[in-house]
């Protein structure tokens with residue numbers, strides 16, 4: 001079976017800075033894969049290259065098709081949604097409008113909206129509140145809900161636990177686990193390695209733009225290198 | 234008192250014209266964070282298209298209005314596509330210099346076609362109504378009525394349509410809008426189309442109020458409209474309209490009650506004083522941001 005996402009020889013350069021150097025990995029349908037790495041390792045750059053937000057070298061294939069000539073907005077229509085680092089809610093739009101714009105590529109917005117609001121009842125109570133006035137946790141729910149509006153097959157999440165209280169982190173991860181159970185494929189970038197490795201089936205460890213380690217999440221969880229660097233031992 | 238109301242009416246007329254132009258500045262700034270300094274010249278082209286329609290093609294008012302709005306819409310979309318889009322990720326100065334260049338090009342192109350000032354014949358039968366001593370001319374009525382109509386239409390587009398939602402999202406955070414599946418280039422082109430079309434309509438209103446036009450009318454009127462947008466808070470649509478009516482009122486009332494040479498002095502002083510106390514304009518707000 002071909003993987004749903006196949007990244008080979010991916011490079012991202014910012015001027016003279018080589019942020020990602022020939023990275024190859026894959027995500028199979030229904031899997032949860034996590035990318036670990038220190039600050040500046042190139043994790044966000046990889047997600048942006050996959051969603052098409054920044055130009056990149058090498059190849060990104062989604063469901064077997066090369067995305068090189070497919071601009072970001074059309075990748076959404078194909079089933080790739082990206083929850084960006086730092087949530088990036090449209091602060092001047094209401095919660096409802098933030099969700100609606102997430103569903104730009106959909107035609108039956110009403111049922112999509114209902115589905116997302118059932119997942120996040122907290123958002124339902126705040127539909128007309130402006131996005132910028134939500135609490136950090138609510139903003140993260142909105143960012144995830146907004147991405148779900150496009151009914152993605154592959155959901156990219158960039159540090160979904162950033163800046164959240166432990167309780168909220170648990171809540172968000174339990175949601176992700178539910179998405180996974182419902183058949184969605186997830187590619188997650190996380191600093192919270194413990195949580196991420198529990199959720200994931202496989203993981204890649206990135207260092208200075210290159211993949212240093214990869215394997216089953218359970219293996220990496222016990223790997224002394226990972227334990228020292230990412231699990232605080 | 235009647236004199237005051239008469240002047241208030243004039244202020245409404247002038248403010249309406251400024252508002253239509255100011256909207257173009259503020260909308261483009263909203264989506265691109267760029268000031269389209271050629272916009273005043275778009276307005277001038279609108280006035281010349283009005284001249285062509287009225288005096289050469291002998292069209293009546295509505296077709297002339299559509300010609301000016303349509304022509305300037307195309308001009309705006311073409312300028313964005315050819316001159317601005319390639320510079321979208323370039324330093325801001327490059328875009329500003331390009332905009333100034335486009336403006337100078339339009340002025341000189343128009344000058345090349347028409348070396349002399351042009352007289353625009355009246356587009357509407359000239360008559361006036363009398364409301365308790367205040368007389369309202371057909372031109373004023375058309376200007377104010379159509380401007381308000383266009384502004385309401387814009388309000389609906391921006392706040393009630395999908396494309397309008399995308400415009401507002403782009404003005405909040407352009408870089409991530411493609412992640413929503415929104416074709417950003419198309420929405421920006423649409424924004425230019427709307428803003429330019431309103432500028433074209435303002436050209437017709439100017440030609441009705443001041444029927445002798447030359448290729449440089451866009452400079453000072455453009456500046457005044459730009460100031461209106463800044464007073465209201467550039468990037469904010471309601472702010473542009475508010476600023477335009479404030480500026481129109483200040484200009485008319487200064488000219489009505491003080492020596493008219495004070496007019497521009499007072500206008501620009503108002504701007505400077507306002508910017509000291511409200512650097513973001515009346516309705517401009519600091520971005521709400523959460524980490």
Ligand SMILES: Nc1ncnc2c1ncn2[C@@H]1O[C@H](COP(=O)(O)OP(=O)(O)OP(=O)(O)O)[C@@H](O)[C@H]1O
Pocket residue numbers: 014017019037038039040041042043044045046085
């Ligand atoms: N727009 C940019 N211009 C220049 N350099 C950039 C840009 N974006 C990222 N970089 C650089 O590329 C490298 C990788 O950045 P990236 O954001 O992908 O890292 P990251 O692994 O997501 O880090 P973090 O955990 O801090 O989010 C860093 O050295 C960063 O400074």
Ligand SMILES: [Mg+2]
Pocket residue numbers: 043044045085158
């Ligand atoms: Mg990052």
